[in-house]
Every structure is written in C-alpha cells, then in structure tokens.
Amino acid sequence: MYRYDQHDHQIIKERIAQFRDQVSRRLSNELSEDEFRILRLQNGLYMQRHAYMLRVAVPYGMLSSNQVRKFAHIARKYDRGYGHFTTRQNIQYNWINLEDTPDILEELASVEMHAIQTSGNCMRNITSDEFAGVAADEVIDPRAYAEILRQWTTFHPEFAYLPRKFKIAINGAKEDRAAIAVHDIGLTVVHNEAGEVGFKVMVGGGMGRTPILGSVIRDFLPWKHVMTYLEAILRIYNQYGRRDNIYKARIKILVKAIGAEDFARQVEEEWQDIKDGPATLTEAELKRVASYFTTPDYESLPAQDAAYEQHLQDNKSFANWVKRNVKPHKVAGYSAVVLSLKKPGVPPGDASSEQLDFIANLADQYSFGELRVTHEQNLVLADVKVADLFNVWQEAKAHGLATPNIGLLTDMICCPGGDFCALANAKSIPIALDITDRFNDLDYLHDIGDIELNMSGCINACGHHHVGNIGILGVDKDGSEFYQVSIGGAQGNSSAIGKIIGPSFAAGQMPEVIDRIIQVYVRDRLENERFIDTAQRLGIAPFKEFVYATPIRTNEHHGEDAGTAVSY
Structure with a gap:
C-alpha cells in the first residue's frame, strides 16, 4: 500500500501545527465559534449533539x-472505546474533546494518516472497490489511479471552495462495488477496441434531497488524461454550480438543469485547453505509484484443501459463514474474508478498541498485515489462505466478528443518526437494533437471501437509503421521529433509486413494517428470485397494500441512549 513521501509528511506536519494554533485561539476565545467553524471542518472536525466528532480519511x-x-x-485514549466505520470507507470518533484534537492528528500522522478534506466544500476521500487487487472479476487494479487522484485532489488550490462537497469513486472490476452511479464523478476502468486502458466517466450522481443516478458523459477516456478531464469537469461545476441555495448546489443539479449532453459538450470545450498540459499523467508516474501496491508473496497452493472441505461438511455454522462472508480470490488457494461489524446488539459499523487490536493481529497473522474498509461498513482481510479459513472463523467468532450475515437483511447500512448527528431528524441506531432483534433467526435470514437494507437519519442520506433494496429515512413529523420506507433501490451494475411506499411510520412500528415487506416477498417470489428482482418485477403496489392493510401495533424500541451504550 502507498507510503507517504517527504511532501506528504511535510504537508501534514505543517497542517497540524497550524491547527494546533487555531484550537488554542478558539479555547482562549480569540476565535469565535463562527470563525473557527470553517477551520475545524477543513480538518474533519464536526460539532455534533453531545461532543465533537472527528472523521479520519481512509483513502480508497x-x-x-x-x-x-x-x-x-485513539478510541481508548481519546474517545469512549470504539470507532465507527462509514459508507465512505472512513472512520469516525464521536466523543472527542476539542483540546485533544491536535494530539490526535499527530498520533494519526505517525502512521501516515490524517483527517484533511473529510468535510467541507472540497473534494472528499477517493473511494474504490474494497476487493481491488484481489477480485476474481477485476479488469485493472484501480488503486494506483485512486492514489494519484488522492494526491491531485489534496489541497488543490482551484477547488478548495467548491459550491458543495464533491465525491469521486473508481471501480476496476466487472461488477461495480464502488457505487459509482451515485457519486459526483464515477470512474470505471475499461478497455477500448484496441485493448488500451481508459475510463468510462459518469457525472452527476448523488443522493440526498434529490437522488439522481449519474450520466455517462464519456465512454472512453485515455488513462493519461484522467486528471485533466476531471479538472475540466470541476471547472465547469465551479463556474456554473449554484452557490445561492445549499440544496441545489451539488453538480447533479447542474447536470440535470442543462442536460448531460450539453454538460459533456462544455467539459470537452474546457478540456481542449488543458488536455496535454502539466497534469497529463505519464507512464513513468503511473508506474512509480503502482509500485507501492505490490503483489503479496503468495504461495503456490492447490485450489482445494482437504481439511477445509472436511470442516465444511462437519460444521454447519462454519459452512454458513463461508457462504456469506468468504469471497473468491484471483489467486488459487486464497480467499477474501469479510469481518462483519453487524453483530446483533451492536450499532452497525462500530468496532471496539479491543476488536480493532484483535483485527490488526489477525491481519498480521493471516493477511499480509493489510485490511480494507467496505462501503457496507464492514472490514476485509483480502488475502487469507483457504487452509486458514477455519482458524480465522474460530478466532473472529470469539471476538464478535463472524456473524454470517454479509449481504443479508441484518447486514444493514446505518448512519449514526439522531443519537449523535446534529443534522438528523430521527435516530437510526435503535431502529437498526430493533430490526436485527426481529430477524435474529439465521436460518430464516439465509432462506430470505440477499437483501440490502439501508437507513439514514435525515435527507442527507449518509446511510445511502435511496439505493437500498429496502430504504428507511428518518423524518420529522410535527416534532416527532417518524420513518419513511422505500423499496426497489439498488447499487452496482444495475443501480436504481427506490420508490416510497406511502406515509411514514412511528419508530416502534418499523420491525413489523419490515416483517410485512418480507412476507410479501416470500409469498410472491419466483424460484431462486432475489428480493430486488421480485420488488422490481412487482412494483411497490403489493408491498404497499399488505403493509397498510391492517393497523400496525407500536412496540417499545431501544432506549434513548442506544447509540451510547454499546455492547460488543
């Protein structure tokens, strides 16, 4: 993986010193909160309901x-013993004292990490496929390009104050696991007819108040022009994106207003002036950066392992875990393992300090000392020998990290919601815990099969509810917390925006609502048909009819402090 060079170290060192002074001036009231706000946001520090939240960048x-x-x-010393992994592959700490933040940033810098550009109207963390480099369906490893874009976007002076935040995702596999269709810019690595490497470019995707799938504005962009072409896109956005209305400031609104075809034309015109300029990517630079992403020292192993096959036959629990949590690898004898952060009773995406230490040791022992963060708020050991899978399962299970639910209903995406976020209209974590309690039968979950349930506490859609097969959105209804439900959303190669089924529900009704939706699916599905296929075949009508057919009793849900009392 990429290691900082002298420029990275110097930039981060100077930024920490600068922020230490800014914090000191805020604590002494030389800076007002309004003056300090823009400064702290540039360093990933948010003010939430109870404390400051620090968001740490985890590039791709x-x-x-x-x-x-x-x-x-950091979780032990400066927080309350845990961290929260997000849908942008970052980690957040929810209980940070302002005076500690410069020290935390120094701690992060000691392991080549920072919190820069994890907030504000700038280019955010570049995200990618969590299985990049090992995926069996990979076309080209996108990590070198992702790192080049990370360097290019960091402190880019022309784009430090965009109309709104800006997110870029890059995918290098046949299956889109980077959710490129719902990003401001989505890049897919492709080959043209001559076999040359380039990118398909999508622009104007996003969720939030106005969910829109991105539009393809170029089917093939030669790889060497990736920065100049993206610069042209950002220049058009910076010039014409709205700054008078925060709700209409994202690039998706601009693309929708003028049309993708006209937007593409303007980008092409702007690009002609810079396409062969200093930002043109050279083969030497690409090779230099790619050299950091070295192939691990894989052993020559047989594709099958007799002991592993015997464990599959003898141990149903292990077999269920393999079915859901183990993914194919491009090298024979290896697999990728997803460590579930969705154990019942734990807020989705949370990991305790003890678990994090254990995971680090597990990576050292079984996966060349590297880990990945997924968009679904789980963690990945990318290079595990098939012969080691049984041991990994046993150890992970002992630490609450082997729930065999990847891709199932309880593997839900969930933002921190109203327990923490000052923007949220409603709590998310208690609802997630109640739904998990309702569907705690693993055999039933496995029978239901693949379902993506995504939940957001407000319209900002940090939980990606618009593209959940089942989406839940927290709304304010006369000062009370209610939840709007949508069906039919999807991410990946067949991305779709879900449709709202009807009026919103009280918190205590939500487990029954989800149960009724699942009952319709089980009743009406065809043989081997996934939930999303049934939902898109039938539309929302049968689900709506059954959900609203009879009154739903309101049950008591998890307490007000569900987001703070964490059980690991």
Whole structure:
C-alpha cells in the first residue's frame, strides 16, 4: 500500500501545527465559534449533539495493521472505546474533546494518516472497490489511479471552495462495488477496441434531497488524461454550480438543469485547453505509484484443501459463514474474508478498541498485515489462505466478528443518526437494533437471501437509503421521529433509486413494517428470485397494500441512549 513521501509528511506536519494554533485561539476565545467553524471542518472536525466528532480519511479503504492499532489506541485514549466505520470507507470518533484534537492528528500522522478534506466544500476521500487487487472479476487494479487522484485532489488550490462537497469513486472490476452511479464523478476502468486502458466517466450522481443516478458523459477516456478531464469537469461545476441555495448546489443539479449532453459538450470545450498540459499523467508516474501496491508473496497452493472441505461438511455454522462472508480470490488457494461489524446488539459499523487490536493481529497473522474498509461498513482481510479459513472463523467468532450475515437483511447500512448527528431528524441506531432483534433467526435470514437494507437519519442520506433494496429515512413529523420506507433501490451494475411506499411510520412500528415487506416477498417470489428482482418485477403496489392493510401495533424500541451504550 502507498507510503507517504517527504511532501506528504511535510504537508501534514505543517497542517497540524497550524491547527494546533487555531484550537488554542478558539479555547482562549480569540476565535469565535463562527470563525473557527470553517477551520475545524477543513480538518474533519464536526460539532455534533453531545461532543465533537472527528472523521479520519481512509483513502480508497486501505489500512495497514499498524494504522488499525492506532485507531484502537485513539478510541481508548481519546474517545469512549470504539470507532465507527462509514459508507465512505472512513472512520469516525464521536466523543472527542476539542483540546485533544491536535494530539490526535499527530498520533494519526505517525502512521501516515490524517483527517484533511473529510468535510467541507472540497473534494472528499477517493473511494474504490474494497476487493481491488484481489477480485476474481477485476479488469485493472484501480488503486494506483485512486492514489494519484488522492494526491491531485489534496489541497488543490482551484477547488478548495467548491459550491458543495464533491465525491469521486473508481471501480476496476466487472461488477461495480464502488457505487459509482451515485457519486459526483464515477470512474470505471475499461478497455477500448484496441485493448488500451481508459475510463468510462459518469457525472452527476448523488443522493440526498434529490437522488439522481449519474450520466455517462464519456465512454472512453485515455488513462493519461484522467486528471485533466476531471479538472475540466470541476471547472465547469465551479463556474456554473449554484452557490445561492445549499440544496441545489451539488453538480447533479447542474447536470440535470442543462442536460448531460450539453454538460459533456462544455467539459470537452474546457478540456481542449488543458488536455496535454502539466497534469497529463505519464507512464513513468503511473508506474512509480503502482509500485507501492505490490503483489503479496503468495504461495503456490492447490485450489482445494482437504481439511477445509472436511470442516465444511462437519460444521454447519462454519459452512454458513463461508457462504456469506468468504469471497473468491484471483489467486488459487486464497480467499477474501469479510469481518462483519453487524453483530446483533451492536450499532452497525462500530468496532471496539479491543476488536480493532484483535483485527490488526489477525491481519498480521493471516493477511499480509493489510485490511480494507467496505462501503457496507464492514472490514476485509483480502488475502487469507483457504487452509486458514477455519482458524480465522474460530478466532473472529470469539471476538464478535463472524456473524454470517454479509449481504443479508441484518447486514444493514446505518448512519449514526439522531443519537449523535446534529443534522438528523430521527435516530437510526435503535431502529437498526430493533430490526436485527426481529430477524435474529439465521436460518430464516439465509432462506430470505440477499437483501440490502439501508437507513439514514435525515435527507442527507449518509446511510445511502435511496439505493437500498429496502430504504428507511428518518423524518420529522410535527416534532416527532417518524420513518419513511422505500423499496426497489439498488447499487452496482444495475443501480436504481427506490420508490416510497406511502406515509411514514412511528419508530416502534418499523420491525413489523419490515416483517410485512418480507412476507410479501416470500409469498410472491419466483424460484431462486432475489428480493430486488421480485420488488422490481412487482412494483411497490403489493408491498404497499399488505403493509397498510391492517393497523400496525407500536412496540417499545431501544432506549434513548442506544447509540451510547454499546455492547460488543
């Protein structure tokens, strides 16, 4: 994985010194909160309901074991013993004291990490496929390009104050696991007819108040022009994006207003002036950066392992875990393992300091000391020998990290919601815990099969509810917390925006609502038909009819402090 050079170290060192002075001036009231706000946001520091939240960047989701150990240390020393992994492959700490933040940033810098550009109207963390480099369906490893874009976007002076935040995702596999269709810019690595490497470019995707799938504005962009072409896109956005209305400031609104075809034309015109300029990517630079992403020292192993096959036959629990949590690898004898952060009773995406230390040790022992963060708020050991899978399962199970639910209903995406976020209209964590309690039968979950349930506490859609097969959105209804439900959303190669089924529900009704939706699916599905296929075949009508057919009793849900009392 990428290691900082002297420029990275110098930039981060100077930024920490600068922010230490800014914090000191805020604590002494030389800076007002209004004056300090823009400064702290540039360093990933948010003010939430109860304390400051620090969001740490994890570029394209890659971590070393030492970095994970540092996360554990920060959680113990400066927070309440845990961290929260997000849908942008970052980690957040929800209980930070302002005076500690410069020290935390120094701790992060010691393992080549920072919190820069994890907030504000700038280019955010570059995200990618969590299985990049090992995926069996990979076309080209996108990590070198992701790192080049990370360097290019960091402190880019022309784009430090965009109309609104800006998010870029890059995918290098046949299956889109980077959710490129709902990003401001989505890049897919492709080959043209001559076999040359380039990118398909999508622009104007996003969720929030106005969910829109991105539009393809170029089917093939030669790889060497990736920065100049993206610069042209950002220049058009910076010039014409709205700054008078925060709700209409994202690039998706601009693309929708003028049309994708006209937007593409303007980008092409702007690009002609810079396409062969200094930002043109050279083969030498691409090779230099790619050299950091070295192939691990894989052993020559047989594709089958007799002991592993015997464990599958003898142990149903292990077999269920393999079915859901183990993914194919491009190298024979290896697999990728997803460590579930969705154990019943734990807020989705949370990991305790003890778990983080354990995960770091697990990576050192079984996966070349590296880990990945997924968009679904789980963690990945990308290079595990098939012969080691049984041991990994046993150890992960002992630490609450082997729930065999990846891709199932309880593997839900969930933002921190009203327990923490000052923007949220409603709590998310208690609802997630109640739904998990309702569907705690693993045999039933496995029978239901693949379902993506995504939940957001407000319209900002940090939980990606618009593209959940089942989406839940927290809304304010006359000062009370209610939840709007949508069906039919999807991410990946067949991305779709879900449709709202009807009026919103009280918190205590939500487990029954989800149960009724699942009953319709089980009743009406065809043989081997996934939930999303049934939902898109039938539309929302049968689900709506059954959900609203009879009154739904309101049950008591988890207490007001569900987001703070964490049980690991």
